[in-house]
Amino acid sequence: MDIPPIMEPEKMVEIALKNAIKQSKAKNKTKSLKALKERESKKVFLFSKALAKRLGKAISSFPEMEKLSPFYRELADLLVNETTTKKALAQLHASKKLLRKKENQFIKEIWRQKNEKAVKKKCNEAIGRLASIVKRTKKSIKALNLARKALREIPVLQLKEKSIILAGFPNTGKTTTLKRLTGSNPKIASYPFTTKKINIGYFNEKHRKIQVIDTPGLLDRKISERNAIEKKAMLALKHLAGLIVFVVDPSNNSGYSLEEQFSLIKEISREFPHIPKIIALNKEDLCGKKEMEKAERIALQKGIKTVRQGKKHCEKALKEEIAREMKLL
Ligand SMILES: Nc1nc2c(ncn2[C@@H]2O[C@H](COP(=O)(O)OP(=O)(O)OP(=O)(O)O)[C@@H](O)[C@H]2O)c(=O)[nH]1
Ligand SMILES: [Mg+2]
Missing domain, CATH: 3.40.50.300 (P-loop containing nucleotide triphosphate hydrolases)
Structure with missing residues (x-):
């Protein structure tokens, strides 16, 4: 069974942040507060979006035990703990939702700030908070990667015909x-x-x-x-x-x-x-x-x-x- 590996959360954060910074860089040199707010909220949005996308991919690429054919399910049952796997997937799902919710709140807050320093501070706070949501999935990701390794042992067979x-x-x-x-x-x-x-x-x-x-x-x-x-x-x-x-x-x-x-x-x-x-x-x-x-x-x-x-x-x-x-x- 081929399931792609899930990236370590620290790595997810690192890549997402690098890309968000790159993509939200100022194209013109406008120095207005509005332009800064636009850039900073774009950074938060892109950062959160990329992280949510990674988590979503990890969830969808993991097989749903209930949907496996009886042969695979019986073997999978021996190899991985279904409850642990389910809990791990549920945490990823909840984190993904929380990311988008927090992103929304932070963007609103960024727009409410009165000066440049406060905008930058809020943006950093947002990045830190969003990163920590993802980093907290570390244990779950580890569990899913272990399960994936075990499930890969199951041979790929033709199951349509007996x-x-x-x-x-x-x-x-x-x-x-x-x-x-x-x-x-x-x-x-x-x-x-x-x-x-x-x-x-x-x-x-x-x-x-x-x-x-x-x-x-x-x-x-x-x-x-x-x-x-x-x-x-x-x-x-x-x-x-x-x-x-x-x-x-x-x-x-x-x-x-x-x-x-x-x-x-x-x-x-x-x-x-x-x-x-x-x-x-x-x-x-x-x-x-x-x-x-x-x-x-x-x-x-x-x-x-x-x-x-x-x-x-x-x-x-x-x-x-x-x-x-x-x-x-
Ligand atoms: N003379 C003769 N030898 C055979 C025949 N079938 C198998 N052999 C030999 O018997 C030996 C064992 O055959 P395998 O097909 O490897 O047996 P297996 O049941 O798969 O063995 P394991 O994988 O160890 O369980 C081999 O040396 C084969 O060449 C046959 O019909 N005639
Ligand atoms: Mg043999």
């Missing part, structure tokens, strides 16, 4: 399956809470762009091995998933027995009860006929469809099954 999520123990062939399905090299994105990056690929089926997601560290372990945050991050995937493809390696080449692999499938299925699932039986070339058939038998007993995958069976069969499950046919 995705295929790959699951299975390490080394079973999830990334290979992703590459087989999507052809090119997967796009890499970061996913919060795992040091690993998620892999994303796309393929077209029946004029639809199907997104395939491989999430190392999330759906490749027993649920009991996960901490609460990882578990929530894992569950955020339910908002994206149209189909879970379990990659199973019946050849023992990955180091996990069929029993272990089916027990992982059972656990994950329990966490995602409403999402359709299929099994891609991988590494067929390394499997004996018996192992393959055993895996198919167990899957049949559990009521999950299987598709063979490997050197002989290319991605065509798997793509067809995916299309069927996602009701593309």
